Amino acid sequence: MIPRYTRPEMAAIWEPEQRFRIWFEIEAHACDAQAELGVIPKAAAKEVWKKGKWKVDRIDEIERETKHDVIAFLTNLAEYVGPAARFVHQGMTSSDVLDTCLNVQLVRAADLLIAGTDRVLAALKDRAFEFKLLPTIGRSHGIHAEPTTFGLKLAGFHAEFQRARKRLVAAREEVATCAISGAVGTFANVDPFVEEWVAKKLGLQPEPVSTQVIPRDRHAAYFAHLAVVASSIERLATEIRHLQRSEVMEAEEFFSPGQKGSSAMPHKRNPVLTENLTGLARLVRSAVVPALENVALWHERDISHSSVERGIGPDATIHLDFALHRLAGVVEKLVVYPDNMMKNLDRFGGLVHSQRILLALTQAGLSREDSYRLVQKHALKIWQHGGDFLQALLAEKEVTAKIKPKQLTALFDLGYHLKHVDTIFVRVFGKEGVIPKAKKAKKAAPKKKAAQKSKPKKR
Amino acid sequence: MIPRYTRPEMAAIWEPEQRFRIWFEIEAHACDAQAELGVIPKAAAKEVWKKGKWKVDRIDEIERETKHDVIAFLTNLAEYVGPAARFVHQGMTSSDVLDTCLNVQLVRAADLLIAGTDRVLAALKDRAFEFKLLPTIGRSHGIHAEPTTFGLKLAGFHAEFQRARKRLVAAREEVATCAISGAVGTFANVDPFVEEWVAKKLGLQPEPVSTQVIPRDRHAAYFAHLAVVASSIERLATEIRHLQRSEVMEAEEFFSPGQKGSSAMPHKRNPVLTENLTGLARLVRSAVVPALENVALWHERDISHSSVERGIGPDATIHLDFALHRLAGVVEKLVVYPDNMMKNLDRFGGLVHSQRILLALTQAGLSREDSYRLVQKHALKIWQHGGDFLQALLAEKEVTAKIKPKQLTALFDLGYHLKHVDTIFVRVFGKEGVIPKAKKAKKAAPKKKAAQKSKPKKR
Amino acid sequence: MIPRYTRPEMAAIWEPEQRFRIWFEIEAHACDAQAELGVIPKAAAKEVWKKGKWKVDRIDEIERETKHDVIAFLTNLAEYVGPAARFVHQGMTSSDVLDTCLNVQLVRAADLLIAGTDRVLAALKDRAFEFKLLPTIGRSHGIHAEPTTFGLKLAGFHAEFQRARKRLVAAREEVATCAISGAVGTFANVDPFVEEWVAKKLGLQPEPVSTQVIPRDRHAAYFAHLAVVASSIERLATEIRHLQRSEVMEAEEFFSPGQKGSSAMPHKRNPVLTENLTGLARLVRSAVVPALENVALWHERDISHSSVERGIGPDATIHLDFALHRLAGVVEKLVVYPDNMMKNLDRFGGLVHSQRILLALTQAGLSREDSYRLVQKHALKIWQHGGDFLQALLAEKEVTAKIKPKQLTALFDLGYHLKHVDTIFVRVFGKEGVIPKAKKAKKAAPKKKAAQKSKPKKR
């Protein structure tokens, strides 16, 4: 856990106070269940709920002596509960408390992560609709390919974060289990009813087979899901870092007034937030391998997983949580430069239409080979030395013999590339994806005199 | 792909012949769709299906020249299809074919992996019921804890492989998508109808937003799921390796007549299959990190993922497939030594009952501290110097003052630990988990004169 | 950083106070160099050394405003230094300070790690000589193979930790560099003399080419070295965990009086320290992948490495440092059970000598095939049903026809396996490896009546 990459809500889940609270709830619910079964007096269970308290410092003090955290907690609890304390923890082992508690923490962490993803989704949706029809160059291999829209880029990320959300829901489900099954999981000293009761109270499912521990394939899957989400964050962060490059400058992280990009170079505004997200993604991902190595515990359990989880449990959830909110902020406030997008799109004199010309020549009866040769001849010239692709083609008799100038000009229409934006938006956002015609028309054409800089919404 | 860890069924999915077949089907289905749309003549589409052929050698020959695999394939295909070939691949890009094909391959691989897991599940179930009530020592930290049954161990693994199966189903679903959307995914030159048509024919879903490529978070999730399954294999393999240790010898990999354990030491029979599975698990897991690193492609695509997938695609699926079948074979033929289990269980003179005695003393009115002290005193003596725990307790007045000898003896009943085996079996196997009383009674007591070695079933 | 796995010496390196001290030293040394060059007044440099101070709280306060840690530090420093402060940091960039500081920290961390390894080496050497000739069974595949000595086991680990030490020295060397080269590493605003001066003062080498940052392949190599060391720790930890298994019980972690193995099962003593080391090894190793991913920064630098290093820098060094000392403690106090080793060695009636018999029969003229068949026949019988291998062979005419009973008995001599212990000890420990004859003789034979438990030395 690195303080500067930590949101207090997530950190709270992992703090001792919260952990002991969960321990207490597990023990107190178990008392209720045992009372239901008649194993302990109902009055005792009530007493536990009523008088149950603990103090982190005192527990630490006892642990220094006993070197056993659960015993230290129970001892401190007994100091408050009094005689009824002897009915607490009956037939249970420490792992029943520890493993169930860890899963409660991971479930709550997943809930926060899902909420963080929802914020990212909302921001992406908002901006996707804002820029639904803003043309921009699509790039493969970092090289200009064909036009797309900035809204489509964002819609694609929205679809990816919808999957991220599903992964977090799946991660949550994996670990939403409870084990109160005794030393090797046989329920020899505690009735399965207790496990079922506590599970229900905590919103968990009983673990079908626990062997003192809850099986760690669940936790491995949990951290693997988080890692994939982290990689999606990296992809969006990388996109923004690329767009902010000096030579591209199509979008930029919001730069607050007074912020300093560089102490030495006053002109600099760096994409430091998305670079930071790239690093955080690496950190979150680093939990996967140790989590996988934690699965093959020996026999009914060994405790090698414990130190690993003390690290990756808080670290991976805290850093991912922070990253999701940082990312949401970046998207919400992203400064977009439509004019620069158009400038880049036009950079190579209309070369982005080369495929369409190629197809048109073929359809007009030229062989594919001849078409390719013709188009490439002019394309490479313009790529290297500049010029206007349309003018070059208009001056090429082999081309105009097949396609009339007016038709040729028409082939350079950007709208051709945008005709299925609605289709894709409906796939991503459902019916909402389609904006009523009137509204759409208004937005369709990038205004020539529009302010270079689209102001981010106030938030 | 390592030949000796390869089953032909899985290898076939990744062979050139199969890849070209899938390419062909994608192209031919796309022709049908284009014909439906009226973009190409229906007769042309039929011609493609009818005459479509290819030869791997010829494709290789063309690729050496063009350095482009899809073009090489299309050229060779055209040599068979004739004039109608010019209607093939219209408006599509190579990635439409390549990415859809990869997903078809991954889906088919997942199907084989699910089948492999089913074989493991069947074997585990079979043996779990066979040994449902066979008592064996449960171990935490490698140290004897309390009794469980060998069937419970196997039931726990069955529950884990049920989760493994779910993971593989989820993995399959992740990548069961199809993209035919053109150069940057805008459908500029190909109607979305074509994608929908081909997807349906191939049993896939259209990818909501592709950007020349199908987004790689899907593939990262796929390989992450496989990695978790590999770790579950490692856990079961490790269990068996432990059980086969010379000093434990509770179970053993089947050793075929004539097999040689060691050329130098004729007495050796080594758990080489499960050691091999441990290594294979490491190999399968090694696909996770590069798959995660593949997610953040630049802009609409870069091709860095491709070389990675040429490696991990076949490798991870082939090795996991092999591992599942090797594991199933190991479980099916596992040689179990009930007498050794009982010998080990009794090894420490009944110490495994120490917790129960502790609880009984507490319930009989002794303080927890005094009970612990009393039990530990005798327990440690026997742990270190041998002896019989029951006899020691019977001779201890502080104990017999609280618990009568007859009662004390009764506390050493193994049945106490087995009373919830049915509960757990029902959790894992459903109603089937409970064997009718009569049958159960017959199996309950481990027969003293049973053959040392339980013969594996013939298969 | 997990507090319970943290030694204060290592933690101190990573604390803000220490970081600021290093920053100060870098700045103050740079002032000296600039003064030498005549770029700033010598008096100013003296003033910096004399008045230079800072307060962590105040720096934090300023950083909350400026969002720039180095500027915050310099501002606070200026509050103490006064007017001369304007000569501080001249021509330098923040990274000059940050990267050089990180390397100083990593170098100091490496020094502590080397010291920790030295403690492990000392413990291993001590115990290796203590048990140099204590026979114990060697195991391959977890199966009894042939005799070795416990000292040889430990000598093997000593050799491995000698390599670990070399790796840490190499890791230290990798990062012992200094960069003071300006915004993109051209020395445009700062003379290379400053870098050379500061490097020398801090015991570093000038980084040949820095590009605002010190290249991260160095740090990747650093963490990779640490990861290999962590794996060696895991190997030794795993060995001890195996030896402490209930059925093996050849060695055991020291169990302090009053320590509780299990609250529920008073007889238990678990190898929790070595299990913990196994987990810590996983944590330390998890730094490798993100460190490798940090290498490919964009152009002259991006800042994605920074968040990663804020995590893995302290975490990997702190956990490895803790692990080395925990391991040293385990080895120093390891409780060894020679009688159990002998019991295990004899467990299979002398089968461990099967290879030697095989060789002897071959040398006596029997074909290799016949020898193998003969030996295996008796070996497998004893493996499965018990018995004494020597007696069985003495009763086998095919054997005694070739080898006389007296010779046969002589072949069961343990000494045969120990004859090269000295050779190996000399390889590992140099001349010291050989103990003078007299002393050796005294130790050679495991005393039959020796106390079961070898007391660990007082420390």
Next chain:
Amino acid sequence: MIPRYTRPEMAAIWEPEQRFRIWFEIEAHACDAQAELGVIPKAAAKEVWKKGKWKVDRIDEIERETKHDVIAFLTNLAEYVGPAARFVHQGMTSSDVLDTCLNVQLVRAADLLIAGTDRVLAALKDRAFEFKLLPTIGRSHGIHAEPTTFGLKLAGFHAEFQRARKRLVAAREEVATCAISGAVGTFANVDPFVEEWVAKKLGLQPEPVSTQVIPRDRHAAYFAHLAVVASSIERLATEIRHLQRSEVMEAEEFFSPGQKGSSAMPHKRNPVLTENLTGLARLVRSAVVPALENVALWHERDISHSSVERGIGPDATIHLDFALHRLAGVVEKLVVYPDNMMKNLDRFGGLVHSQRILLALTQAGLSREDSYRLVQKHALKIWQHGGDFLQALLAEKEVTAKIKPKQLTALFDLGYHLKHVDTIFVRVFGKEGVIPKAKKAKKAAPKKKAAQKSKPKKR
């Protein structure tokens, strides 16, 4: 191993024929040693060398029967050697052959990797000198920072690949060991002299302590070294991918005549080789984690490492070897666009000099705060709306009050940033780094009329 990423020289090392040849040499050298010792007849050893042969097919055939590769080889060898064959492999175990052979293979692989690195180094040096004084913009965070030279960029990579070379030398040394020590490494049945002899003949060192296996920390270190080298490849590949971006276009992979960038978009030339290198780096790195997991083998050995090494041994070395040569080719033939570099450098109207102006104003007596404010005011205006920084400053009275126009103009001299190029070149290349004045002068100024495209040298 992926055929298209495989060079035959490296593949040969891993082919069965080569492996059996190494086995033969180990066995034959061991016979010589045994003959020297008088353990076997000298004539027998000669016979082995003279008649020794094998056939891969025949070995496979025998292995199908015996399921033991070393026995199969020895059997086939015996078919050629005749009666003397019974003296082969005396006192050795299979692992002696297998582990020594693996190390021979890894050493030979390292030699090829070192040679590949040498080719990369030569190419980098060549091009570094070619572009030693070619100015280009340095970028931090993807944002223009200050000028550097293209030669400096390449020199920095040269320094990194010098370190890569050292890593490969270290990797080679790690695994250049030989073990012929018998079943558990005690030399019970084979004299250490044999190991020493064979080691010497094969150019290896005797492994100080082997325990049937050569310890796997060595191999983990080997693959870790390779992984760091792979990351350095990724860094250089990433640099080139960035430089080839449509908007940057400062350098480009060589595009052979006739090559097709895209079947659909004739204008495209994609950095596919460096993207491929990025993916290959991921593949090579993926060997690290399983190699680390291979270290903690159980007791004297388990065989879990074997399947892992059958995968990563060939894969990591073959892919890295291919990557090094592909990278060398890319650097050798890299097409560099000096005019575009200059265009980009000038893109923001001289803003790259902002730091120098800032310093000059401060030195001229303005406070740092005022200087920063002044410079930033003009810098941000030009950054956003274009313009010429020098002209803007010349028109700013607050500036000209402090710095005379002539001086101000002089501050925009590129040479200021290049003055330490020689210093850095000497650090990287030694004395050779400095080109005699005359020659340098000729190269210093980028010729205005130079061909846009610097032709790659013929090779």
